[in-house]
Amino acid sequence: MKKTAKILALVLSLILAATCVFCLAGCNKTPEKPEEDAFKVGFIFLHDENSTYDKNFIVAAEAACKELGVEYIMKKNIPESAKCQEAAEDLVESGCDVIFADSFNHESYMIEVAKNHPEVQFCHATGTRAHTEGLANYSNAFASIYEGRYLAGIAAGMKLNEMIAAGKFTAEEAKMGYVGAYPYAEVKSGYTSFFLGAKSVCPSVTMEVQFTGSWYDEALEKEAATALINSGCKLISQHADSMGAPSACENAGIPNVSYNGSTQAACPNTFIVSSRIDWTPYFKHMIECAKNGTDIEDDWTGTLETGSVVLTDINTAVAAEGTAEAIADAKAKLISGEIHVFDTATFTKDGAPLASYLADVDTDANFEADTEVIANGYFHESEYRSAPYFDIDIDGITLLN
Amino acid sequence: MSKPAVKNHEPLFHVVKRPAIPTWQSLLIRAGAILAALIVAGLVTFFLTGLNPIDVYSTMIDGAIGTEKRIWNLLQGIALLLCVSLAVTPAFKMKFWNIGAEGQALMGGLAAALCMILLSDKLSPALLILVMFITSVVSGAVWALIPAIFKAKWNTNETLFTLMMNYIAIQIVSCFSFKYSVPKGSGSIGIINSISKAGWFPSVFDQKYFLNILIVVILTVLLYVYLKHSKHGYEIAVVGESENTAKYIGINVKKVIIRTMILSGALCGIAGLLMVAGTDHTIATDTVGGRGFTAIMVSWLAKFNPIMMFLTSFLLVFFEKGAIAISSEFDLNNSFSDIITGIIIFFIIGSEFFINYSIKFREKEEKRK
Numbered sequence: 001m002k003k004t005a006k007i008l009a010l011v012l013s014l015i016l017a018a019t020c021v022f023c024l025a026g027c028n029k030t031p032e033k034p035e036e037d038a039f040k041v042g043f044i045f046l047h048d049e050n051s052t053y054d055k056n057f058i059v060a061a062e063a064a065c066k067e068l069g070v071e072y073i074m075k076k077n078i079p080e081s082a083k084c085q086e087a088a089e090d091l092v093e094s095g096c097d098v099i100f101a102d103s104f105n106h107e108s109y110m111i112e113v114a115k116n117h118p119e120v121q122f123c124h125a126t127g128t129r130a131h132t133e134g135l136a137n138y139s140n141a142f143a144s145i146y147e148g149r150y151l152a153g154i155a156a157g158m159k160l161n162e163m164i165a166a167g168k169f170t171a172e173e174a175k176m177g178y179v180g181a182y183p184y185a186e187v188k189s190g191y192t193s194f195f196l197g198a199k200s201v202c203p204s205v206t207m208e209v210q211f212t213g214s215w216y217d218e219a220l221e222k223e224a225a226t227a228l229i230n231s232g233c234k235l236i237s238q239h240a241d242s243m244g245a246p247s248a249c250e251n252a253g254i255p256n257v258s259y260n261g262s263t264q265a266a267c268p269n270t271f272i273v274s275s276r277i278d279w280t281p282y283f284k285h286m287i288e289c290a291k292n293g294t295d296i297e298d299d300w301t302g303t304l305e306t307g308s309v310v311l312t313d314i315n316t317a318v319a320a321e322g323t324a325e326a327i328a329d330a331k332a333k334l335i336s337g338e339i340h341v342f343d344t345a346t347f348t349k350d351g352a353p354l355a356s357y358l359a360d361v362d363t364d365a366n367f368e369a370d371t372e373v374i375a376n377g378y379f380h381e382s383e384y385r386s387a388p389y390f391d392i393d394i395d396g397i398t399l400l401n
Numbered sequence: 402m403s404k405p406a407v408k409n410h411e412p413l414f415h416v417v418k419r420p421a422i423p424t425w426q427s428l429l430i431r432a433g434a435i436l437a438a439l440i441v442a443g444l445v446t447f448f449l450t451g452l453n454p455i456d457v458y459s460t461m462i463d464g465a466i467g468t469e470k471r472i473w474n475l476l477q478g479i480a481l482l483l484c485v486s487l488a489v490t491p492a493f494k495m496k497f498w499n500i501g502a503e504g505q506a507l508m509g510g511l512a513a514a515l516c517m518i519l520l521s522d523k524l525s526p527a528l529l530i531l532v533m534f535i536t537s538v539v540s541g542a543v544w545a546l547i548p549a550i551f552k553a554k555w556n557t558n559e560t561l562f563t564l565m566m567n568y569i570a571i572q573i574v575s576c577f578s579f580k581y582s583v584p585k586g587s588g589s590i591g592i593i594n595s596i597s598k599a600g601w602f603p604s605v606f607d608q609k610y611f612l613n614i615l616i617v618v619i620l621t622v623l624l625y626v627y628l629k630h631s632k633h634g635y636e637i638a639v640v641g642e643s644e645n646t647a648k649y650i651g652i653n654v655k656k657v658i659i660r661t662m663i664l665s666g667a668l669c670g671i672a673g674l675l676m677v678a679g680t681d682h683t684i685a686t687d688t689v690g691g692r693g694f695t696a697i698m699v700s701w702l703a704k705f706n707p708i709m710m711f712l713t714s715f716l717l718v719f720f721e722k723g724a725i726a727i728s729s730e731f732d733l734n735n736s737f738s739d740i741i742t743g744i745i746i747f748f749i750i751g752s753e754f755f756i757n758y759s760i761k762f763r764e765k766e767e768k769r770k
Contacts, residue, residue: 108591
């Protein structure tokens with residue numbers, strides 16, 4: 001018994017000694033490695049390339065870092081839990097100068113790490129708290145993707161018109177289906193702008209929305225899309241990140257307006273067009289600011305003009321004739337300010353047009369509406385903070401759950 | 402059916418049970434296994450990714466202990482895993498297969514988190530931590546007590562019972578993380594009391610994990626003494642070896658089962674408290690993160706010896722942190738770190754076979770003559 005204890009003690013002390021040696025070796029190594037001093041960007045992604053949402057970020061991050069010639073470390077499949085804090089702290093330990101996270105619920109963990117590391121910049125897409133948190137090294141970013149969805153909606157409306165003209169169904173039956181992740185403003189703003197885009201060319205259109213309660217659940221998304229198709233939806237779009245909805249559409253032969261990137265390769269017979277945010281302009285901005293030591297805005301909103309909001313190539317085999325021209329025309333008008341996506345003349349709530357709306361722009365515990373966002377005849381989306389705050393349930397859209 | 406030609410055929414090798422071997426020899430076998438694991442993992446890395454194995458291993462060491470902060474993180478990782486492993490050990494020694502540590506720790510953590518959410522403005526910070534401690538211990542203990550009572554009274558299968566209790570705990574946590582989610586409806590609670598830090602373990606010597614590590618060190622010593630040198634510990638060992646012997650010498654088996662499971666659950670509750678109040682400051686279904694299952698391995702490999710469990714959890718956490726560093730440094734998929742950890746664990750478990758059995762090869766013909 002005593003012998004065992006002695007051996008144990010010996011092993012324990014050996015391990016400790018080994019740990020110390022490794023530690024010293026590690027510590028000594030640090031100043032020798034030149035790359036430790038090099039500018040480094042850290043990225044935290046909710047999923048990996050298999051999610052269309054994250055792939056969109058990953059591709060942009062690689063492009064921006066390559067173009068600017070900076071090193072980067074990517075951490076993928078980081079859930080929206082304390083794992084995010086762990087990942088961010090590890091990126092700080094690895095010498096990152098600016099750290100970016102891509103998912104909504106990463107925010108509170110990013111803020112926590114930002115508080116403890118004022119020397120590092122923390123940037124977070126889709127978050128809402130930078131402008132109220134008062135941290136110099138924490139900022140939010142998003143893009144006016146509602147403009148992109150509006151344009152994609154035009155393509156959807158024209159496709160509906162084409163099918164009505166071909167006698168496949170009547171104008172009254174022109175119903176679209178939408179698979180949404182969560183009933184957040186981000187999703188509501190997205191499907192409402194998509195709906196308004198379609199309505200601008202096909203006035204009789206209606207839409208049904210089914211939420212899945214998950215950003216990425218292929219089976220659920222497929223099931224939701226199939227249920228919508230079975231209830232008579234003639235065209236499907238989605239705001240969820242798997243291939244669930246597009247592949248359900250391809251199986252059923254129902255046209256699909258996608259999100260986050262082209263799904264044409266997998267769905268050649270049903271894919272029309274997809275809107276997406278190109279994060280490259282933001283990543284370049286973020287990296288350059290961090291490198292030069294200039295402040296990054298609390299809220300940065302990419303637009304059609306900055307090249308942040310883009311549409312993929314149109315699948316001419318499926319899209320209605322003249323879609324490209326109609327989109328180009330509307331895009332020019334959106335940029336010039338001639339038309340607005342959330343023009344209060346184009347939609348009603350409970351049968352009446354809206355003249356005033358208080359939105360919850362400043363995140364607080366009770367989700368109190370605090371800012372008047374309707375002025376000059378339209379809803380000013382993404383102007384008071386980058387993340388969307390349009391959360392009105394307008395007429396013509398039915399929420400199924 | 403016998404063939405005359407192979408009448409005297411002896412197989413190429415056969416397996417023989419070893420007599421107990423000296424500790425140094427078994428340690429040598431284990432060290433050899435780890436070495437072999439590293440070589441195989443290195444080869445796999447090289448052939449799958451084309452990376453230089455030496456670079457990969459230096460990244461692994463750097464990722465686990467490369468900076469002072471990482472050493473603290475490593476110790477913290479060991480502390481949390483060791484705490485859950487300590488918790489399952491008394492039950493295992495009694496041959497009560499408690500595989501519900503995940504759920505018991507989760508319930509302990511949930512109790513702590515709910516106190517932080519609901520009582521932070523009603524109690525003073527010190528009192529809040531005390532209340533959190535009590536509720537965590539009680540919650541963990543109750544979660545373990547339920548299957549224990551069923552086992553003692555009706556001899557239900559504790560493996561299935563404790564396993565299923567895990568899923569119930571996960572659903573309960575998921576329910577509460579929806580109820581108290583920030584922002585509402587997101588299903589994620591986020592950092593609790595981020596500004597007031599109420600219910601957070603204080604930093605000691607400027608180290609936020611110091612208290613966690615200290616608590617687990619104390620628990621390790623206490624449990625070692627409890628199992629080796631107390632009457633309770635002896636009773637646990639006897640019940641584990643033979644229930645009939647235990648009955649014969651007048652041990653109340655039911656009482657021992659229930660008492661030991663309460664202890665096991667209470668320790669899991671403490672582990673949950675350390676995870677919530679001392680580490681994450683939030684609760685989610687992945688707070689325990691599979692430690693409840695990894696702990697089973699830690700405890701077994703260490704032959705239920707709390708001091709040895711430090712070594713086994715050190716190994717597992719070291720390789721886990723190292724493997725994560727490899728996958729992010731070389732931009733490999735997360736699954737790669739799982740593959741590396743899997744290979745290493747396979748060899749560590751495999752080495753147990755060679756400690757208990759030896760392989761005898763067929764002797765050459767001439768030699769026999």
